[in-house]
Amino acid sequence: MRYRLTFISGAVVGYVFGARAGRERYEQLRKSAQRVAQNPAVRNAAESAAQTGRSAAVKAADTVTAKVGDRLPESVTERVKALRDRSAPPEDDWGTSNT
Structure with a gap:
C-alpha cells in the first residue's frame, strides 16, 4: 500500500510539474488537493496513522530498552521519553467526534 501511494503521489507531482496544461489546470488540481x-x-485517517506509528515506536523502544538496558545513549533515551509523552494525548471531550 505504501508503494502504491508513493507511486500515485509521484505521478501527480510529475503531472503537475511536467504537464503543459497551464495555470488553470494547476489551480484545479491544487483546489482538489x-x-x-x-x-x-482524511484528517482522521492521518491522525490515526500517526498515533499507530507512535505506539509502534514506543513498543519498539520498550523492547529495545528491555534488551539493551542502561547501555542506550542519552539522546536515544530522551527521544524515547518524548515519544512516550506524545503517545497519550490529554483527553478533551469537546470539539471532536469519533463518528
Missing part, C-alpha cells in the same frame, strides 16, 4: 486534505475522514 486542498479539499481532500481538509476532508474530516
